[in-house]
Amino acid sequence: MTIDEMSPVPFYVQLADILAAQIADGTLKPRTPIPSEAHLQQTYGVSRGTVRAAVKLMRERGQVLTFPGRGTWVAEKQP
């Protein structure tokens, strides 16, 4: 999946949804790290600010946990 430049949905929301889909389909598994901010930047062609906004949204959704210096990890599956 990629960011749709033409979509009215903000880039950071699109990115959060892409990563959420990867969690849902098992591409990203609970207790494993998601790609770093720098990696997501490169992969999706967006700025770090946009990546951080996406990850912040996912934290607020309870989908990931962020640890300074260690990265952002997929949360336990919601029961």
Added chain:
Amino acid sequence: MTIDEMSPVPFYVQLADILAAQIADGTLKPRTPIPSEAHLQQTYGVSRGTVRAAVKLMRERGQVLTFPGRGTWVAEKQP
């Protein structure tokens, strides 16, 4: 040379240009190391991130080569 705080040119570009000038005028010679990131930080009063951005730019210009644990070295003179 020092960083000009008032210049519209980003600090990291200014620093890369300062070091490039030192290579050009022989202050820094081919096959010798440039000062460490920590040293450049102190000397020019910028953060390590800014130093690293400057060195990255110089690598992209082919002016220096970086070796983890050994430092960054002035490249062979371009013929």
Added chain:
DNA sequence: GCGGATTTGTACGTATGTATG
């Protein structure tokens, strides 16, 4: 070979400025 110091690599936190719609 080992331990400590040095140097670069990686990762996130935060703030500010600029531009656009």
Added chain:
DNA sequence: GCATACATACGTACAAATCCG
């Protein structure tokens, strides 16, 4: 005015590679 998006610049923390006594 506000939200989005990008770039710059500061900081912290820790890991990995190298060097040297």
